[in-house]
Structures are given as C-alpha cells and as structure tokens.
Amino acid sequence: MSNYPDTYRYTKEHEWVSVEGDLGTVGLTFHAQQELGDIVYVDLPKLGLQVEQGKALGSVESVKAVSDIYAPVSGEVAEINDALTSAPEKLNEDPHGAAWLVKLKLANPGEVQNLMTAAEYQTYIGAES
C-alpha cells in the first residue's frame, strides 16, 4: 500500500518535503490523497513566490472539498509540476513520486528539523484515524 520514504520529512498538515542541496521538493502524502479522495483540481503557486513555513502554498480540490496546501519549509518557488494541472489524478496515483507539487529554494534549511520523520508521521496518522 503506502510507502513513506525515510528520506522525506512530513508535516501535520500532510505534506512531505525531500531536500537535495538547497532545493526542497514538496508533495502531498499518501494519507492526504486517500482522505481527500479523487483529486480533480490542483492550484499551484507562481514561480518566484516567497513562501513561509506553515503558510498556504496552493490548494487541492477533490470531489469532497478544497484543501489548502501548506509550505513545509520557507523558500522561493523554483519549479512547479505543471503536469498536475491537466492530470490531477496523478496525485492519487503517485503522491510520493511523480506527483510532486513544487520545488522550493530553501530560505532556511534548518527548518526541516521541525518536521516529522517517516516513522513519526506514521504514528501521527495512526493516532489521528
């Protein structure tokens, strides 16, 4: 079923971030897409936008609801995954891989340390449900 990569860090709002160098790739967790159900629309930020950890970065819409996506770390939007605009279902199919949302140029790499590890996150969602 779900596989939460150990190299990723996770938020309570169900985003993941994978850091390579000064770039953090951000996505939604498997658990998030499962809770949302079929995702029908993804609203991504503009390139160059400065975001703050914990602030809204965009939104995803499922048949049930619209949910904000929160930035797991602060930084500048360096890349967005345009493919999701025409194929939002990818978020249901491969949330931890091909369906990454944005890449952020990290403003403060130390912030990653505030986030949960894969094991902590799985305990967290276990307790939540």
Place this chain on the structure above:
Amino acid sequence: MIDKVRSHPTQNEPLLFEISSPGKVGYQLPALDVPPVDPEGTLGARNVRAEIEGFPEVSEVEVIRHFTRLSSWNYAIDLGMYPLGSCTMKYNPRLNEMVARLEGLAWGHPYQPETLSQGALEIIAALEGALREVTGMDAVTLQPAAGAHGELTGILLVRALLESRGNPRRKVLVPDSAHGTNPATAAMAGYTVQPIGSGPDGRVDLAALASLVDEETAALMVTNPNTLGVFENGILQAAEILHAKGALVYMDGANMNALVGIARPGDFGVDVMHLNLHKTFSTPHGGGGPGCGPVCVKQHLEPFLPTPRLRRNAGQWGWDYDRPQSIGRVRAFYGNFGVMVRALAYIMAHGGPGLRNATIDAVLNANYLRKRLEPFFDLPYQAPNMHEVVFSDARQAQRGVRTGDIAKRLIDYGFHPYTVSFPLIVHGAMMIEPTETESKQELDLFADALIAIAREVETDPELVKSAPHSTRTSRVDEVAAARKPVLRWRPAPPRQAAD
C-alpha cells in the same frame, strides 16, 4: 429499437436542441399590416443576422411537454422531507404566497413615488422591527440579496467601523466548524483568515481563542448554534475576549431556527449578524434567488449600514440617502421586496408564541431523530444538539460504505439526502436537520429508512454502494464530471456525406 418502454417519470428527456427539427415554430404571426422596415438600414448590417446557428426549432406542445416533464423530476419540500442539515428546508406556507401575490404588493414598482408606496414601506419597517425584536439587535438592513451577501455586508460594516477608529485591522477568526462562506467573506473583505480549532465537545476552544485575539483582530465569525447543532455556551466569554481587544463578534445566523423566541444574539454579545429569510422565516429557497439576507447590528454599527435607510418623517415613510458614513448600496433599489412580504407574513401568522413553538419543535424533532438513529450510526460529538444532528459513517465505513453512498440509497427510499461530508470536522459527516415542519409520522418513516439502510450495509453493502437504483439516471461519475466538465451543449459535427 423502441425508445419509450418506461412510464414517463423515468424516461429520459432530450435537450430542446436535440428535439429540434428545421422549420418548426411555436407561433403564428398575422400578416404584416404596416410598411416593412429594412433592419439593416435601421440597425446597421453588423447588428443584423439572417440565421441563428443551432437555434432549436420546436412546436408549442413540444416546449410545454419538455418543461413539464423536467418539472416532474424535481424533488421538493412539497413532495416530502428534505433533511439537508444547515439548509433549514422548512415548508413554505401557502399563506406567504397569497399575501405576496396581493395586487398592490406584487405590482408595486421601486420608482413609484414614496407617497404611493406607504404600504410597502410600512411592510419593510414592520419586518425590520420584527427582526430587531427576534435578534435583540438595534438596527436592520434588508438590502442584501442572500445570506453570503449579508455576511459580506456585515464584515464590511466591521471594517468601516474599525477604519473610523483609525485601523481596519488585519485578521478575522473563523472556527473550523464554520460554513465555508465565512472564510470566503473575510477574504473578500480584505482580511486574513485565522482558523480556530474546536474543543473535544465541538465548541470553540476558548483558550485557543484568547491566545489568538490581539490588536490586529477585527472580528470573530461564529455560527451559533454551530454546524454541529451545538450551542456555543461560551459565547459570553468569547464576546468578552473579543471586546476587551476592541474586536467585534459577527454571528452567522444561518442556524437561527434553533434560537428564535428562546435566545437573542443581541443579549449574548453579538455586534453584527445576518439572517437567512429562506431558512428561518420560510421564504422559498428558490433557484439561487431572489433571496434576502438581512444584517442586524448594534447601535455602534448603525451609521455604516447600506444606503438608503428607511425613516419616518411627519407621519410618512421615506428613504434617507444622507448617510455620510454608510458603506454605500449593496443591492439595486431596496432588496427583494417580495421575499420580505413572505417573511413578514410568516412572522405575523405565527406571532411570538408561535415562532417560539416552531423553534421548540425543530429542536425536539432533531433530538427525536438523534435518539432513534443513535443505536445504528456513530455520533462523534456527544454534546446536546439543538435543531440538527451530525452522525458519521464510521461504522458503515468498516464495510466500505461511506456517507455519500448512504445518502444515495436514501433517494431509493423516497427522501432527499441529508447533507453529506459537512461539517468538515466530522469525518464522513451525515448532517440531518428535520425542521419543525415534519410530523412524528414522517420522522419515523425517515428514521426507518436510515435504519433499513444501516441493515443493508451489514447484509448487502454493494446494494448501498451502487445506489440509487430507482432513478432515471443511476449514479453519476462525479470525478469525471469534475475533472472533465462539459459546460455547454455543442451541436454534433455535421455528418460527412457518404462517398
């Protein structure tokens, strides 16, 4: 193939475009008995076209049958119970309609001189007065055209008051159980939305509230009772916390059906609120309008109310446009007058004791359903509920059946579904509001239906998951509709001539 193999209520109906055939018309015009005018010469050639492409050509009887068949597909409060939580789908008494159709009211025109409109103005004044009494507020505007419009008007009033004090402030607090229109309203009025969590009893967490309210807080937008149907019994303390920092309390009055005649927002610290006349005061919900979302305020917000304001001068009603601090007009003319007439008719037909009884019956009905359904469905919040009750699908979800499936199955039992998946703080929410309209007999039929579905979930979950089975159209593909929406009809491409 024979198309007509079912009785007409279950036959599908083509679009008018699809039943069109060239040359058919639904009218007969007499011969022209005046000199013909050349439209191109009069209007200019670019404004005249010889043909409207794809325009349906149908006869009168085809049009009549088309729309009559479509109308027979409607589900309506006049056909049966409509348990949509939060929407307060109560019966619209025929008396309201009779009064609204009185010639002098139905044919009144907003450009009619004030001297000839005294009766209409008296009705507006009487409704404002009744709503002041029901809410305990000091002044009312009837201009906003619906609840969300009232919300925006209300928050613009907050902004105007705070601006007049020198600082409009930055943020509006909204509980996580709120109607989605609340955060949307705050954002539209230029505020940052700060969500507040609910406590384990489903009420606003006062400690969290106290820690969030500061000098940059403009207002708290609170629904009371909230969307769980639970009364915010900390509302007085909440109001104190806000007022101590110079912030205001906005109450979403969507759930006033639980309070009318029992408790008044003006007595529990609310500065500004809106009402939904189509919910609490039995005006038709309509197809998105016309509606009326009155905004009721305390005295300190009165100078900012939309212009014009009704005033009485030398025994005559008239409109006052000299309102220098007003946020301006929010609606053409004076709002939707016909809706106001219906609401006043409802209020006067009931009288004070009657309105109070309606509230008591609405709360009783919701609690009756809670007791009957509690053994079969999960009730995530145990706090006493008022006019509505929110179950979750937790038990049925173990068999793979979700709230949406149960709702679809309810259609097969002849009921409109309850509100599905809202409020969002309840996972798999099933939100039920019977209103005072329903008799015990109807409530029992509804409860029996839901209990029967709960049993089906145990014995034959697939039956529920694939519902509805008795409708013209079976379950639609909501995902495909949202991902690849077809927003308009397009003519089929012209057929290629066979070569």
